Every structure is written in structure tokens, then in C-alpha cells.
Amino acid sequence: MKPTAYDLLERVRQQKPVVHHLTNWVTIYDCAQVVKTVGASPVMAHAREEAAEMAQIASALVLNIGTLTVDFVEAMKLAARSANQKGIPVILDVCGAGATALRDRKCQELLNEVKINVIKGNASEVARVSGESVKTRGVDATEVGGDLVLLAQKLAEQRQATVVITGQVDIIADGRQTQLVKNGHPLMTHVVGTGCMAASVIGAFAAVESDLSLASACALACYEVAAELAAEKAAGPASFKEQLFDCLYNLDRKTVDRMQRIETSQR
Amino acid sequence: MKPTAYDLLERVRQQKPVVHHLTNWVTIYDCAQVVKTVGASPVMAHAREEAAEMAQIASALVLNIGTLTVDFVEAMKLAARSANQKGIPVILDVCGAGATALRDRKCQELLNEVKINVIKGNASEVARVSGESVKTRGVDATEVGGDLVLLAQKLAEQRQATVVITGQVDIIADGRQTQLVKNGHPLMTHVVGTGCMAASVIGAFAAVESDLSLASACALACYEVAAELAAEKAAGPASFKEQLFDCLYNLDRKTVDRMQRIETSQR
């Protein structure tokens, strides 16, 4: 029988996997803290001389191009090749894809030169990575016409990867199945880094479950159940964020089982 | 009739302008979050290959030299030239000016090589940028003798810019008028980044109002009214900071109209 969202959270808490990040300078603390909060062990290391070696002691690798530079992406490739060789999952947050030519080019380089196992972004970012001519507005999501589920499925097939589109309803697609996660809260869009943290939580869950589509859906469900609980106690974005960490830390089986809203459809 | 502080905040919330930053690594998260909290859309991008392009999708550009390097300042110049060309306001936070020769030199380069529309700092930083022989003590304000209003007015004329000196009373001067903002709370000096965040809020307001002196005064008034509200509920610097974001997010017209203390004098 398939593990539940809480089963995987429990596995993270027990195994405490190391999750290596090469991420942006804006939300790097929150990415580390969210990984620690779900019970895993974050490590952030981007020097070219150690990125590959650090990946060897990790159980998952999270890349995020939010404040990319050319050199930084080269270090990402070294870390990703090392991760590929070790067989640990690589998650790419295509943060800000579509905002500039550099971001588009570097996304394609990463997707073409190393194996990315989970491609994660908001609707406009993932559309852009799929080759749609969407113009994004910095790093916040813009509206994308058309069928997002189909978009995710096509990119998943094209890239042989799990594709995660976050939004009011999250879409997780691989070649076999599509899952929707209907948890979350609008206050998340008022806090910088909730998207980046989602990728880090996916990294922690992917470190303990080889079905990356299942891992991604369960990660988002747990994270967003915590967000729903947090919103009940929040008076604004900062108290919401504090509550998000506290609630995520305190999640128990009964709450997650009752509140998680993952829907799966076979293709 | 001139818009009020709340009018401009409402405009930011409605237009959600993109505010591009090249800022320091210490407070980069808070700068992004404060921009989001007033309703605008922050983007942080410093790669030389994309800084200019990102400025083209923004409505304001905020530069902060807090953790400058030579390369980083070159990227700032690329972004600023692009902003100048597009005609969007460029705000420079002269963070730590006077602490080292590098900071002094790079401030002058920025002021001479690109058009800076708003020069912002504390008393000792702005005095230093004006050519006074003030020695600062790292990034915290030191006392400056003499007339700060006159100092601001002279620099404003010399640089054809709006000059903002933050402190217990904030001074905003351009060639036409001088404004004083008498809001704020001493707890702000116990939180790292309140100065950097002030520049970011000015960026958001400057993105929606072409009178940059008015935009700066209104931005500071809203931000510091929130600080006063936050201080009432705070037990120390960390709860104060959380409340600052929550209060800023929840500001309403009645509160801002009642509490804002902007004084204007024509020259």
C-alpha cells in the first residue's frame, strides 16, 4: 500500500536525510530552516571546489536559480552531475524563469546538461520552461492561459521528469499519473520564499521516497496543511510565517490524515 | 490636491509595481519582504548578464552598498543605466558610507556615472557622501554636528536629487522643498535592516509617484506609523520586527491619516 503524506514526513523525521542546496541569497535561510523543521538536515555549499563532494554526502539536491550568476550555475552543474552519479534526486526550482534571457538560457542548460528529476515552478515559470512564450513579471506568478495539467504532463514526458506547478491547486505530473494538491492558503503569496521553501520540502521528501511524484505531492500536502493551520492563528505575513514553521514542526498523523487533499488520476 | 501617505500606499497595493534590487546579503530577505508587504512585487537580480534586462521590467530600482564588491557595483551601474534609460527612479542607500575608502569611492562613482534619483542614508552616511570628513562607525549612525536640513538641501541641489536622511526625525529635501517625517520608534534602531527596508519602501512608493520627494516622505510615514503600532505590541526586537510587518500589511486609511506626521516647508 502506498505511503501517506504523514508516513513520508515520519520517514524524514526518522532518517534525517542531508539535503544539499545551491539556492538564492534571498530565501537561503528559510530553505535551510524549513528542511530542518521537517526533521531533515540542510547543507548549503556552492563553491565549485566542494559542490560535487558535498552532494556525495547528501540524499537529495535542491537547485534554485533565484539569484543566479553564470559561475553559480556552473557550480550547480558540478553538484548535479555528482548527484546524478550517486543516484540521488535533483530538484530544480526554475525561480524567475522567463524574466530574462539569462534565466531562460540557464534553465535550458541545466535541463539539457544534467539530469533534473523534479522541475518545480509556478504556472508562468513552468510554461516558459516548456517553451511557451510567456513573459513573467519578476518572480511572482502571472496568469497563464490554457490547460496547466496538460502543460505539466507534456513537460514531464518531454523531460522524463516529475513536473510540479505550484499554485492555488498544485499540479504534480509524471509519465504515469497526475496528482492535484488542494491544500494551502492565500497568505502564502504574501510571504517571500514560500515557493522556494516548497522546493526544499520536496527535496527532503524525495530523499526518502523514490516515487518522486508521490514524494512531491506528500511534501506539498504536509507543507500546505501547516500553512492552513498557521493562517488560523496569523494576523499578517510575519506572524503567518512564524506559525508556518511552528505548525510544520508540530504536525501529527491525525491532523495530516484529516486535512490533506491529494487527488490522483492515472493517465 | 496632493495625495496623502495612504493614497500612495493604496496606489502601490493596486498597481503592484515590480521593484528591482541590487542590495546587500544581510537584509536582502527583509527588503524583499517589506516590498511585498506594502503590496508591491520585489525582484532581486545581480548577475551582470541580466541586471539591465531585469530593470526593464521594473518600475523602480533600489541599490544598497551594504556588502558591496567591485563586481557588484559594476552590475549596479548596468542596472542603473538601464533604469535611467527607461525613466524609472533609482534609489541609492549609501549604507556604510564613510566606513572605508572603497565605500566612499564607489558611492562617488555611482553618483557620478549614473543618475541617482534618491540618495538615502543616516546622518553620518549622507554627510560623508556630501564630502564632509565624518568618520562613521561601521553601519550604525554616529552623531553629526551642524544643520542636517541644510546638509540635505545642499546635497539635493548639488546632485539634482531627492536626499533622504533617516533618523529620529527624517529629512527629505529636493531643490524645491524640505519635508520632515516625525514618525518612528527607538526600537527600530535595535533591529538590523530597518534602514535598508526604508529604502525599499521608498522604492515601492517612488514606483507609483513621480514626485520623489513626496513619495519618499509618504513611504517613510507609512513605514514608521507601522513601527509605532508594532512597538505597542512588542516585547523586544524580534517581536517588534514581526509586528512591524504585520502592522504594515494591515495599515488602513484611518490609522495612517491620524498618525502620519509629515511637515512640509517650501524653500
Next chain:
Amino acid sequence: MKPTAYDLLERVRQQKPVVHHLTNWVTIYDCAQVVKTVGASPVMAHAREEAAEMAQIASALVLNIGTLTVDFVEAMKLAARSANQKGIPVILDVCGAGATALRDRKCQELLNEVKINVIKGNASEVARVSGESVKTRGVDATEVGGDLVLLAQKLAEQRQATVVITGQVDIIADGRQTQLVKNGHPLMTHVVGTGCMAASVIGAFAAVESDLSLASACALACYEVAAELAAEKAAGPASFKEQLFDCLYNLDRKTVDRMQRIETSQR
């Protein structure tokens, strides 16, 4: 008579020493904020062109290799040589030592090429710096066999430095004496950056007290008394962290005198 932990905290609050950091990008904000919270003045500056000059206006220098690069360590050496020349204490947090060859090599370079006055890390990191063949797991502590007190004492003699091993019981050793600090709370291990912040607080105390062993023990006692107070009010890692800053800011003599648990033994 030897000053107490609170005596030194009071001295920090009165003298407001500048504490210069070259630290990691993950916890840089928290390092600055904790220094400010104890009453000192943080400055973060890593450009090669100014690192040495900034050290000249500081009263202590804190180095942390958490997100090191080769260039960054070169800037650390420039700052440290300047600090050595001025005679201010240099604290090195050997964050992540043992995780990669680069970290091991750069730790040794720093220890060999400049004078480090306080070497600080968790058990596995300090063991590794001592030449033990411990394999660490990223940046979180792993168990180390053997006598940690002896380990600290030997490294202290070998390097003519104060050695600080943080853990459930903190060990502070120099050539003359060994101190144990038995304050703290398990929630500290659930918050990213509590170790980095400990080094920064040590920096602030070392800036006002030339007995660096005493300064380190008093710094940890104050910081960890605040953690104990914070834990009483916390519902999870994020509220704990907020309370940690607030409690540290509000520490008074009576509380510190009553709760501090420093034990000293002459060798």
C-alpha cells in the same frame, strides 16, 4: 574579582563595540541581529578591497566558513591579518569542517596563516580541526567518541588559542583552565544558525574582555540562559527563535546571576 557573565553583558551594552564579520550567507542576518541584540554594533564586509580596513574600526572579528569560497577565504585572511595587527580578537567558527576537503584545507590555512584567538565548533567539527578522522554529516553535529574536554585542551595548547566546543554542555579550554557551560535548550538544535550566532555573541564579549576564555564562557552563558527562557514560551522553532532574541535583549542581572551555570576547573 573576576567579572560575571552579566558584568560582561553590561560592558557590551555600554561600550557598543563594532564586531566585524565575514560569515556565511545562510545566517548572516541572524549573526548581525544577535550582535545588535546584546548591544554591540555588527558590520558585515567581505570585499577584498575593504576587509582589512573595516577590521581596523572593529573591536573583534568573527569568521565563519559555512558557505566559503576560495576568494572569500582570501578576504578572511586579509581581515584577520589586519585584526592581528590591531590586536583585536579573531573568532573562527569552523562551520562544516570535515564535510569536504576544501573545508578542511581552508581551516588549516586559516589556522596556520593568521592568528586565530578563538576556535569554535561543534564536537565533530573541532575534532576534525584537531586532526581526528571524523567524518561529519554536513553542518549538523555527529557523535564523537573519546574525551571532548581533553580534545579541546590539546587543540588549545597546540594552537595557543581558546577552544570552544558547543553542545549540550559547552567546553571552553585554553592553556590554563577549562570551563563548562551547562546552559541551553534542545530547541536550539532545531533552529538554523544557533551555532553561528553563538560565535557572534562570543565576538561581542571578546571585544570587551581580554580573557577570551572567560569572555567565551560568559557569552555562551548569557545566550543560553536566554534560550532557556525562550523555550518556556515557545510553541516550535520559529516562536523559539523570536523569543530567543527578545529574551536576550531583556536579560537582567538577577536572572543571569540565578540561571548561569558556568563551572571552572584549573588544569
